[in-house]
Amino acid sequence: KFKPRIFSGIQPSGNLTLGNYLGALKRFAQKQDEGIETIYCLVDLHAITVWQDPEDLKRQTREAAAAFIASGVDPTRSVLFNQSQVSAHAEMGWLLNCVARMGWMNRMTQWKDKAGKSAEKQSLGLFAYPALMAADILTYHATMVPVGEDQKQHVELTRDIAAKFNHDYKTDFFPSPEPLIEGVATRVMSLRDGSKKMSKSDPSDASRINLTDDADTIAKKFRKAVTDPAELPFEMEGLEARPEARNLVNIYAALADMSPEAVLGEFGGKGFGTFKPALADLAVAKLEPISREMGRLMADPAEIDRTLSEGAARARAIAQPILEETLDIMGM
Ligand code: ADP
Ligand code: NA
Numbered sequence: 001k002f003k004p005r006i007f008s009g010i011q012p013s014g015n016l017t018l019g020n021y022l023g024a025l026k027r028f029a030q031k032q033d034e035g036i037e038t039i040y041c042l043v044d045l046h047a048i049t050v051w052q053d054p055e056d057l058k059r060q061t062r063e064a065a066a067a068f069i070a071s072g073v074d075p076t077r078s079v080l081f082n083q084s085q086v087s088a089h090a091e092m093g094w095l096l097n098c099v100a101r102m103g104w105m106n107r108m109t110q111w112k113d114k115a116g117k118s119a120e121k122q123s124l125g126l127f128a129y130p131a132l133m134a135a136d137i138l139t140y141h142a143t144m145v146p147v148g149e150d151q152k153q154h155v156e157l158t159r160d161i162a163a164k165f166n167h168d169y170k171t172d173f174f175p176s177p178e179p180l181i182e183g184v185a186t187r188v189m190s191l192r193d194g195s196k197k198m199s200k201s202d203p204s205d206a207s208r209i210n211l212t213d214d215a216d217t218i219a220k221k222f223r224k225a226v227t228d229p230a231e232l233p234f235e236m237e238g239l240e241a242r243p244e245a246r247n248l249v250n251i252y253a254a255l256a257d258m259s260p261e262a263v264l265g266e267f268g269g270k271g272f273g274t275f276k277p278a279l280a281d282l283a284v285a286k287l288e289p290i291s292r293e294m295g296r297l298m299a300d301p302a303e304i305d306r307t308l309s310e311g312a313a314r315a316r317a318i319a320q321p322i323l324e325e326t327l328d329i330m331g332m
Helices: 018-033 054-070 088-097 102-106 109-115 124-138 149-168 215-223 243-256 260-267 272-298 301-329
Strands: 005-010 037-042 079-082 144-146 178-180
Touching: 005 018, 005 124, 018 037, 018 054, 018 144, 018 243, 018 272, 037 054, 037 301, 054 079, 054 272, 054 301, 079 301, 088 124, 088 301, 102 124, 109 124, 109 149, 124 149, 144 149, 149 178, 215 272, 243 260, 243 272, 260 272, 272 301
Parallel strands: 005 037, 005 144, 037 079, 144 178
Antiparallel strands: none
16 A cells, blocks of 8 residues: 655754764665665754754754765755655644653653653653654655664654554554664764764764764774774674674774674784774775765755755655645544
8 A cells, every 4th residue: 555665864963973874874875776765854843852052953954964965865866855844744743642642652762861860851842752753754654764773662653653543543544664774883882882872962072973073083083982902803702792892893894885794804803903993994985075075065055955945845745645634534
């Protein structure tokens, strides 16, 4: 009943990281090149669930659009837009707020992590965020959602919300979208703490590689990355109790389009004094063209805005009829 369609998004809430690139952007471009219909969204309505300075948000939204394009997402072949320009997201979000249950939201690990002990002080939007994410996906009848590990639970919640809607309204209107969590870089970890994911919202800049970092900064961050003193093993089993080493091997593998086994084939028996500079060189070789292209695109913000407006018009053409049919099913 549903044709294959991919939807995914990234928050324009700060510097995009190597984790966002390997876990999301690079794969978004690959999916587009596989000939599947692809819809990609800068989810600014999600970003404002925590405080965003208005000027920063504006700039970061354009910068995130530039990062998509520089990473190979072609705005003529994919639909690329920002969420706030397509009102169906907010409207569908409200409808699904009335389908989702408080108990489901309370179980979301990202909410628990972000709210911590200060849930009372968080915005209502941060709590409802996963229902808006369900709306983002379902208002396109998307069937596949490429994401990193950290978003798996939210896609599963989307399936629960779709199932409850279909059950309550005795319909098969919404598909049950599949999370696509593929490759070795589904959870790139912090360079300072092997138990935390690399994130643009981490207060420590040394914990992450930003897409816009220059070659010296990238080399320095990898050099200072926390590791153990042992040499790299020859087999994957040797990485099991070494999360920091495994993270760097996985990053190398993802950047080089190699398997982690092949990386150990090359670097097994060598120390980090050899491996880290090789990793830094590889990262610079892959990221430099992207940051150069981002710089070129950012020099013409009006052109980025035009691209996003065109993307929004194409997104609206898909989302609006699905929103209207949803309202009709619900009796409105
Ligand atoms: P962040 O967590 O950096 O604020 P977002 O929540 O905007 O980023 O996530 C955008 C996409 O990037 C999602 O698909 C998310 O799963 C992916 N992603 C974020 N951080 C990582 C990471 N460290 N490793 C792999 N994928 C990641
Ligand atoms: Na995230």
